[in-house]
Amino acid sequence: MTISGRAFDAVLSDLDGVIRFYDMAELEQLETSAGLPRGSTAEIAFAPETDLPLMRGEITKEQWIDSIARGLADRVPMERGRELGTTLAETKFRADDAVVGLLRQVRAAGLPVLLVTNATPWLADDLALLGLTGPAGLFDDVISSADLGITKPDRRIYETAAERAGTAPGRCLFVDDRQENVDAAEALGMTGLLYREPADLRGALTPLL
Known part of the structure; x- marks a missing residue:
């Protein structure tokens, strides 16, 4: 059902690089001590x-950490590779309060917000x-690649998201920090937003709020 006067009827948002951000300082220190350039583990x-x-x-x-260790095996011992992989897997993260606040405004305005990640x-x-x-949850539904067995930019994950949002793809705003994922959403008729900073999202949501 189209909400009269709205530019979109649902907002679909990525997680990492839009809502969630990581503190890589501990991993970078371990890489330096192991003689690796920063970013090698990632x-x-x-x-x-x-x-x-x-x-x-x-x-x-655990299998993912082992595969990281194997990938680093020509540069560091397996034990050190597992330490690096474990540190990456357990890296601390935070939510961007500005983005969370904007998405809460969308829900308060009566539109569904779905996580597509x-x-x-x-x-x-x-x-x-x-x-x-929980009680302060941000999302009306969560579309996870690990649950579906398919990943963006496979069109099926976008189709599933629109179906669960209860609206046509053409009535969805899709937000992601990767161009190929935005392109795939737009190919289905969604409005795509390549996210770089909260101001990008704020501008796209102005017609809704």
């Missing part, structure tokens, strides 16, 4: 062959740590 961890099985819910956290199997625990579930 480069291995988020390579498609290492990352996608996790995002599809096909492997556990390439996520680990422990996403529910992470959302609880961020304070985004």
